[in-house]
Amino acid sequence: MTEPLTSDEYRDLLSRALEGTVDADTRPPEPHTLYMPDAHRAALYVDSTVVQGDRGVGKTFWARSLLDADLRAAAALEYRINRLNRLRVTPGYGMDIVPHYPGPLALPALLTGGALPEEIWQAVLLTALAQPELRATEDWAERVAWVRANAGPAETTLARVDAEAAAEDTVHLLVFDGLEHLHSDWDTRNRMIAELLRLAMRMRFGTRNIRLKVFLRPDMFDAAKQLFPDASKLSGNAAHLEWTRADLYGLLFHHLGNEDDEAAERFRRFTGGWQLAEAGTAVRYAAPPGLRNDEKAQQRLFERVADPFMGTNVRRGRPYAWLPNHLMDSNGRISPRSFLKALDVAAETTRASYPSHGRALHHDAIRSGVREASAVRVVQICEDVPWVERAITPLAGCQVPLAQGKIINIWKNRDLPQLLREDTARYAQADRPELVRTGPRHPDDLPRLVQELIDLGVLRRRDHNVDEYSLLDLPDIYRLAFGLGRLGGIPLAKR
């Protein structure tokens, strides 16, 4: 029988393991931070062309992992997808500054110069497939011009590359990510995405060894389908990046088991069943199935780390369920980053406020963790979708639930549509194209803005009606940091 860790040791291990996980977007994935939830396996299938996922669920993480040979090998091993070992992966679009695609400066200029979205994507594809004429220049306008004038040779190249790849038993895979930053204009962005999906579908059904993989937010996929209805044929094998409660705890235990120290080693020994995997130069341990998927086993382990209850007894709730419930957006989705942030803060707060507590995480400290996770989440969504900040900030100080009519009145008094239009114009003209942002689809139609906020997971309806009296609510993950109260003793909606 191995001795389990003391509460202090658990707390220290948590702090070390979670340090920096909040900056996942800016830190490239590494073998020991690469956690593979079972549900994400489908996202890595070569034939899964569209991979849908909300903010912060791992689109960029997987896009980068696919581009990295070591991480790809690790995924091939752990997910048991051998085909990942026989890929040639090229970036097709993303937030990195690389020569493989026109960046945020070049792309708008190309479009202004008359290039069609389908020509631009075709040029990206043929460049990746080493069309000699395109490799001869680095100017995207020239490449687009060549594509426009050489439809025939382009087709020939595709057929030849496909046949050669088949002979070598490899697949050419182009990875597209960060498409929300394609263009500041909503319609242009959607048209670009629709044309990309059209090309992806041609490759998917017209070749055997050339594939595109497009990481997309679900709302962007839906918008593109309006312009290119056939794109729905891609949803048949569209994978979703989602995190269940078990996935989140699996991620936590993965981090604890992959620290490079003695406590992590004891943690692995005591929980048992960890698989050592050599990925390139780095070492990583894969958690045993029980800690990945068995909620009962996860709960038992988590309750050694955290208080068993959120107060005096079970009627106050159990942290294992309580924590994810308070991190959910209104669509029931949880960003892994919010989850890890909350735990990190909970460990720090316990250390500072309850240093002699018998568990690594005190239940009040878990509550503080939720508050901090909300702050991070709100910063995140305001960065990704700045108009959300415009729309929700004026509601600070109000109490939810709020009648839709009241929200719309607040917006009208602040002249929100005008502010949104100014924002869009400012970003479009800015000389800092990396700030290219998206606006709401219909800044003037305020009831539709409500619906867009619901689709984004920020707002939710509290009754079954949709009219000016219908009550709207914010889940805690947004309510706390946006500074809204919650009303007790709510009167019935008046009609």
Added chain:
Amino acid sequence: MTLYDAPVRFDEARPAAVALACEVAAAGFDVLLVRDVVGRFSLVVDDGERDDGASAEQAERWRESLTRRLGRYSGERPLVLTSVTRLPKTLTASPRTLEVVAATGTAGAVRLLDNTVVGEEWSHVTAPSTDENGGASRPRRTALYGFKGGVGRTTAAAVLARRLADEGLIVLVLDLDLESPGVGPLLLGDRDLCTHGVVDHLVESALGNADGLEIVVRSGYTPRNRGELWIAPARGAGTEGIPNAYVDKLNRVYADTEGARFSDRLAATVRACEEAVERSDSGRLPDVVLLDSRAGIHDVAAVTISHLCDYALLFGADNDQTWSGYRDLFEAWAASGQAPAIRQKLRMVASMVPDSVHYSKDTHLQSFRQNALMTFSVLYDSLAPDEVAGATEGSWDLDDDDAPHSPIPILFEPGLVGMNVPRSPDWQERAFVEAAYRDFLDTAVPLILAGPAEDSGTESEDDRP
């Protein structure tokens, strides 16, 4: 504003009276509102001694306001000044008064004394006292209540009782559904009913004649792990050859007798049933008592939920009747300042939850949860922007699993409809029954067994995951 002088109705009288009382309190006096049995209000102003009392002019203005604003609902004596009329302490210091608005530095307090025929028990929440057994552990009492009947409450009580007994506990199920007894036969099995029932105890105890009644009986089911399962039926088997006279007895049980109100008498009867179990072979009080309460806004339910139990499972189906019924109850609790005391012992059960390939239970429960939150939020506190929802703050978010509004599901099972127990003694062991009650049992059992004041951190089970 209506064009004609619309009469003041019952609903409007209370807010109007409270508003006026607050105006009087703002002048620095403590105010007691007394509502009589037909609903009329009198304003009792505690204005101290004759010298510093309210001026005649003030008093006239208050009296005039009350009669004008309350119409038919102003009392026979609309205004009483304690400086003029000396009132008995039993009225001014009655424990039944409720504080509506607390006193501040400058303003007086506003209290309400509500004189009603029935239903008053809803407005006072107490927990069963812990020391009534001389410090020894008291049975944990859980009430099962449904605002509307016919939602499977009694069947659930039977299933729950068996599970608890199988955990090695001594369990007593008390049938308080006096108007339509039911849980007895469900659990009795092949046993004979005891001679007397809860109703007999209520009738006999009013005359001090309850000694020697046979009011509990062991279930025919033999629990695992050395548990015991007992039943206190509403209606006993009676004595052979003598008519049971159940209706005649029932007509007398709700009376407040000399020296004992109905609520005290019911509490004594529950206690007597528990002690009857203690007199059996094991010599122990029950660990858990399940009170199968009747439906509707009735005194039995009021006493059971407000006073007798330390936890209450509220059954309901997702329909407007259920929610408006619960809303009425919750508003009564909230209006009488009982929300903080009552909300921590309530938990919603979604009964008869449909689950089919085209309509999953999750879809159903989502709607249920929304409606439950709308109804329960009457009892919840407001939250400041930086307060996280949860039990600590007395306010829960929609998805809180431990919230009072969070539904514990029981699946609708057509196979149980119209069941005749004697012909299917093993009904609880059937796979479809176990599936229907799985979530309910797994969730409800720990909640029932958790004491209100159990300390955290003490139970540390070190089993390997």
